[in-house]
Amino acid sequence: MKKYIKNNWVLLFLTAIFSSLTAIFAVSVQFLKGDVLDYALSNNFDKTIRYGCYLGIFIIAELGFYYLYDMSRGKFAVDSMKKLRADYFDSLISKDYPKFLTKKQGEYIAQYTNEMEIIENQYFGTIPMLAEIIIKIVIVSISLFILEYRIAIITLVLLTLPLYIPKLIEKKLQRAQVEFVDQFEKHIKEITDWLRGFEMIKNFSIERIISEKFRVSNNITMEKNLRKRQINYLTKSISATLSYFSHFIILVFAAYLVLKGDFTAGQFFIAVGMIDQLSYPIISLSYFIQDLISVKPVNKSILKFIDERTVKYADVEIDKEDFQEVIFDDVSFGYENQEHILKNINMRFMKNNQYLLRGASGSGKTTSMNLLLDYYRPSSGCVKINDIPVNEIKNLNDIITVMRQDAILFEDTLRNNLTMYQDISDEKLIAALFKVGLENYANSEKLDMLIQENGVNLSGGEKRRITLARSMLRETPILILDEPLANLDEKNAKSIEQQLISIKDRTLIIISHQFTEMNSFYEVYVFN
Ligand SMILES: Nc1ncnc2c1ncn2[C@@H]1O[C@H](COP(=O)(O)OP(=O)(O)OP(=O)(O)O)[C@@H](O)[C@H]1O
Structure with missing residues (x-):
């Protein structure tokens, strides 16, 4: 899949630029919030107003860059998929007839619809978001170090714990994805068969039998889908629990710094904002890693299909x-x-x-x-x-x-x-x-x-x-x-x-x- 990313590197680069700018403005917004609070607490009306205005401008800038980031990541995903779909079809059309017959029409349709959708959402959709949150994590972490190094260290150690969960269940995740994809192909194969024989189904009045067959096939397919989702949800909730727990410990430590007099109310406010800024990307990072792990076998099967050329050692041409x-x-x-x-x-x-x-x-x-x-x-x-x-x-x-x-x-x-x-x-x-x-x-x-x-x-x-x-x-x-x-x-x-x-x-x-x-x-x- 690297080829498709390389083809659209300009868009990915723009995505990274816009997400960096978004992160810089988001962090600045947190600092400005703390400043506004501290100036308000010290009854400095002029500075409270001035910093309040800066805050408004920075929020608008953050939102503006986020919009540009969204636009470029959308275009990156769509352009990458356009090329992947074109390569898939070129490869399909160039297969020789016996090779083509090794799969049924329904399997091709399922590959072209379901598997492509999985790749679009879980791979090309995920890559820019991954870039965004990594950039955000780096920028927020640096800012947190500037604010208070002990808070930064504790935050980074605790908040990164959820990242290991998807890796631990990698095999299960991939198996569930493969089983769902295979069953979906089988299901579509059956449906295309019934559509082809629609007149015969009517004429032989076997609607009920076909409906029953459909129900069985649909149930198996949806159960595989549910299984895949359940594994996803389980890892997500473990990650979220760990993350909230870590969040709590960090807040307690920040409160302790305030009690000790090492932190002002404004700094506590900034730290809370920063940790919020960091915890969402870190939880998302674990989700994205999960997506990238489970999409691997689907990527592999589509690329194998695309790269598979019929090797016919025929070199004689007859006029x-x-x-x-x-x-x-x-x-x-x-x-x-x-x-x-x-x-x-x-x-x-x-x-x-x-x-x-x-x-x-x-x-x-x-x-x-x-x-x-x-x-x-x-x-x-x-x-x-x-x-x-x-x-x-x-x-x-x-x-x-x-x-x-x-x-x-x-x-x-x-x-x-x-x-x-x-x-x-x-x-x-x-x-x-x-x-x-x-x-x-x-x-x-x-x-x-x-x-x-x-x-x-x-x-x-x-x-x-x-x-x-x-x-x-x-x-x-x-x-x-x-x-x-x-x-x-x-x-x-x-x-x-x-x-x-x-x-x-x-x-x-x-x-x-x-x-x-x-x-x-x-x-x-x-x-x-
Ligand atoms: N792709 C295939 N895989 C397995 N068996 C096949 C396949 N195609 C045909 N057959 C079998 O090979 C046999 C010969 O089929 P073929 O289509 O060549 O016969 P035919 O003489 O052309 O028949 P008809 O006159 O009915 O068209 C049949 O028994 C058929 O079931």
């Missing part, structure tokens, strides 16, 4: 024009700790030919294409493009376009959903829409139409055809289409089948149960 063939050479594969789904598969996909993958559901057609995309490594055999193993190819995504069974659309215009933010002319987009039978949308006006979240303002078949047009517009040498005819009526399915078969300028790999014209394919691979 789109140079693509010749894909070879599955005796490939076997099973998902982690599971039986082999693919056993000794041999397939060959040559430049500009059309292939069909058929076979029973669950026979591994999609999995074989995931091996080609290098999402997983075969347990034996090799998948190669132009005789180069796919895991050694750097620009695999420039060579292969894949259209999945689920039609993924962004909440954006139809144009952007087709171009995927690339520069493609409207004429090309309109031609692609015609090809997939979306004549109603094939005009410039409709390209500006807003597609709502998940394409809810479109029919299933329309969504499918938009993603198909999008895939065809991306001119890569290999195009993989997983069930391109799903959700289409007979007439549209027939016409799109014809359109696809007529594609001769790239290698087409279609996974489908619906294609009728087998003879049009160069080869049909059947999975068992």
Whole structure:
């Protein structure tokens, strides 16, 4: 996290300056209060008034600098978080797909919301306050030494006792924080799952069951939250008790100095003010140390995520024009700790030919294409493009376009959903829409139409055809289409089948149960 602090050192420096000025004026206010009291007791009217005016001016200055301190510490926390959030998202977006799949959406959302909030409050929010109170402690302590060295020593010894409490329960604090964060991630993961299945919950009338599941998950999460808070409150009250106790002893000693005649009433008044000035920062110091200790594992997990780069030792780049063939050479594969789904598969996909993958559901057609995309490594055999193993190819995504069974659309215009933010002319987009039978949308006006979240303002078949047009517009040498005819009526399915078969300028790999014209394919691979 030091990097984020360094990036905003100017703001942190300003925070330190403003808090120093606040502390200097706060201490001066205490001295002025004592002076006003002493002049009043000695019936010196003029000086009482004059010092009373100084007191007013110094209080205004203290408040003014405190306001500036608040402004700069707020900006420091916000700017640091802005950069941390940006780094988090950059890291997330740069992960490769298999790495991305190791976490669920809910976990990412929980990291981005809950964990970021913890870091903002307990780290970037705390650092400037820590600086402020350390500065204040130093300035007030020096002033206290100037006033009376014995009071200063006793105060510093006694008031710093609460600082050791958080350190003593460091492990407990961190464990409670980690348990809460993990449980929160799990909770959000479940909620995102239910939100995704909202229609099904309604349709199957399982609201009560889901509510019960929610209650259980929410209770566990809140109990972890409570546990974390309880540890915090316990240490806070031990610290506060110690602090009040110390305060009492110091006051008794100050009163003793007055009785002995070593202190005037005004000096006693100043000392009480100073000790008040010191006890709040010292109690806060113990709270802040507590925050910094408990936030450590959260910082660590976010930084680990940010720094974790997918190390792919791929250094071969294949030019789109140079693509010749894909070879599955005796490939076997099973998902982690599971039986082999693919056993000794041999397939060959040559430049500009059309292939069909058929076979029973669950026979591994999609999995074989995931091996080609290098999402997983075969347990034996090799998948190669132009005789180069796919895991050694750097620009695999420039060579292969894949259209999945689920039609993924962004909440954006139809144009952007087709171009995927690339520069493609409207004429090309309109031609692609015609090809997939979306004549109603094939005009410039409709390209500006807003597609709502998940394409809810479109029919299933329309969504499918938009993603198909999008895939065809991306001119890569290999195009993989997983069930391109799903959700289409007979007439549209027939016409799109014809359109696809007529594609001769790239290698087409279609996974489908619906294609009728087998003879049009160069080869049909059947999975068992
Ligand atoms: N990420 C995964 N982790 C574990 N098992 C998986 C994973 N993805 C798929 N499987 C399993 O692998 C098998 C093959 O799945 P795959 O999706 O490749 O089949 P498919 O032939 O494409 O089926 P369909 O025609 O129904 O789409 C299935 O039994 C499935 O449960």
